[in-house]
Amino acid sequence: MRALDDILVLDLSRVLAGPFCTQMLADLGAKVIKVEKPGSGDDTRGWGPPFLADPETAEKGDAAYYLAANRGKHSVTIDLAKPEGQELIRALAAKADVLVENYKLGGLAKYGLDYASLKTINPRLVYCSITGFGQDGPYAPRAGYDFMIQAMGGMMSVTGEKDGLPGGGPQKAGIAIADLSTGLHAVIAVLAALNQRHRTGRGQYIDLGLLDVQVSMMSNQAMTYLVSGKAPGRAGNGHAAIVPYQAFATMDGHLIIAVGNDGQFAKLADELGHPEWAEDERFALNRTRVEHRDVLTPLIEAETRRYDSAQLLEALERRQIPCGPINTMDKVFADPQAKARGLDQEVPHARAGTIPTVASPLRLSDSPVLYDRGPPLLGEHTESVLTEMLGLDSAMLAALRDKGVV
Template sequence: MRALDDIVVLDLSRVLAGPWCTQNLADLGATVIKVEKPGEGDDTRKWGPIYLKDPATGARADSAYYLAANRGKRSITVDMATPEGQQILRDLAAKADVVVENYKLGGLKKYGLDYDSLSKLNPRLVYCSITGFGQTGPYAPRAGYDFIIQGMGGLMSVTGERDGLPGGGPQKAGVALADVMTGLYSTIAILGALNQRHRSGRGQYIDMALLDVQVAALANQATYYLVGNEVPERMGNGHAAIVPYQSFPTSDGHVIIAVGNDGQFAKLADELGHPEWKSDPRFATNIERLHHRAEIVAAISEETKTRTIDDLIAALEKRQVPCGPINTVDRVFADPHVQARGLQKTVPHTGQGTLPSVASPLRLSESPVSYDRGPPLLGEHTDKVLAEQLGFDAAKLAELHNKGVI
């Protein structure tokens, strides 16, 4: 048994935040029915530059972007602009435990697929709306994209090299973190609502906003401002409260050294051949190293750049000084620990036979994640799902196909 194998999710979301949430639910065992537009599907199926190729024809197939967020789901194609399509989705929602959608504010109301409409059909329904700015407030009608949210939510103000240095200026994260974190927070909210339903017997509405998530995820940077009334600044790879805690040059690249306490600093000083740093009043404690950041960082850099990455990491690990390389993605998957943890999986795929996939980080001892279903082809499960969930026979399915409803 898997943790959520008694839960049915109607997934009306697309792109990343919503599909990331529903992929988590599928990994935990939920039956996730991904609803897509006939002939088109989720926008990300076409988001390159990396695509699968049809093994038989060589034609371009689904993108790697789509594959990243849709493992474990069943795809059905339904035209919700038609009355018949709207009724199909209402009937599916009446049997579902969860609906996830990321349409613009009020976008599903005209189809009778909003929470107020569906909760009348299914009072036990947990309904999660994901938007850029939430259901209330002056920005609620706006479209919200990850890049915009990283800027508006403060992340870019604390990401990037310091002003005045080469390459200085705000930077977005290299992954759409606002989307990914919103998918994770949405998963948590849905699980909480399902647990509440065990007690109350009723579902509820969940209002998730990318901006809310991004502001919450500022973590200590936000409380630095709220408590101290000081606006955090970009520090490149440095840390606002700990020194040395950044990347340092080596003869063949860079190494991260993350000294978390004065004892670790003493070990670092010994390894770099400067035991006098331990008693130097400028460097002996973290608070003093903060005041003399430029001096100690320059001194450490002079020593690290004479060592290779592998030599320095091996030496620091022996002394139990936290450190690590800055890996490219190929080196990530070649890392022996990553391999030992099984972070690359193979999943079945109807068009390709099998596909490589990144493992879920959720490790449950009694109800583990299984990898028995890969990302679905567009509309791959339409007939099967509608037959199983709504009892449609072959004649009914043929009629809906002929009308272009499914």
């Protein structure tokens, strides 16, 4: 048994935040029906290169972007703009436990597929809406994209090298952190609502805004402002409140050194040949190291440059000083720890046989994630889902296809 194998999810989301949420629900065992537009489907199917190549024809298949967030789902093509398509969605929603959507404000209400409409036919439905700015406020009607949300939510004000230094200025994260964080929060909210339903028998509405999530994810940086009244700025690879905690140059690259307490700093100072640093009143305590980071950091880097990265890594690990290499993705998956944890997996694929996938980090002892369902082809399960769940026969399906509904 898997943790959510009695849960049916109707996925009306596209791109990343919503699909990332529903992929995690699928990993946990939920049956996820991904509803896509006939002919084109989720936009991310075309967001490449790279694309998955057909092993027989070498033609381009789905993009890696799509494959990253749609594992374990059933793809059904339905045109929501057609009345017959809306009826199919209502019939599926009547049977669903969860619905996830990321249409613009009011986008589904015009089809009668909003929460107010669907809860009348399924009061147990947990309905999760993901938008850029939530369901109210002056920005609610606006579209929200990860890049702009990182900027508006403060992320880019603290990410990147300091102003005035080479490469200084605002910088986005290398991944769609606002989208992915919103997907994670959506999973948390859905699971909480399902537990509440277990007690009350009623579903509920979940309103998630990317901006809200991004501001929440600012965490200690946001609290720094709220407590001090001063907006924190960019610190490059440094840490605003911990020193040394950054990348240091070596003979052949860089190494991360993340000293978390004064004892670790004393061991670092000793290993680098300067035990006197730990007795220096400027460096003995973290709070004074923060005040004198501009003095201490060059002193440390003058010593780290005397080592190659592997040599320094070995020396620091021997002293249990937190450190690590800066890996490219090929090195990530080649790392012994990544291999031991099975961070790359294979899943079935209708066209390619099997394809690689990034392992779920969720390790449940009694209901583990199984890698037995890959990302679906566009419309791969339309016939089976509509036949098994709604009782449509071949003639009904043919009529719907003729009208372009499915």
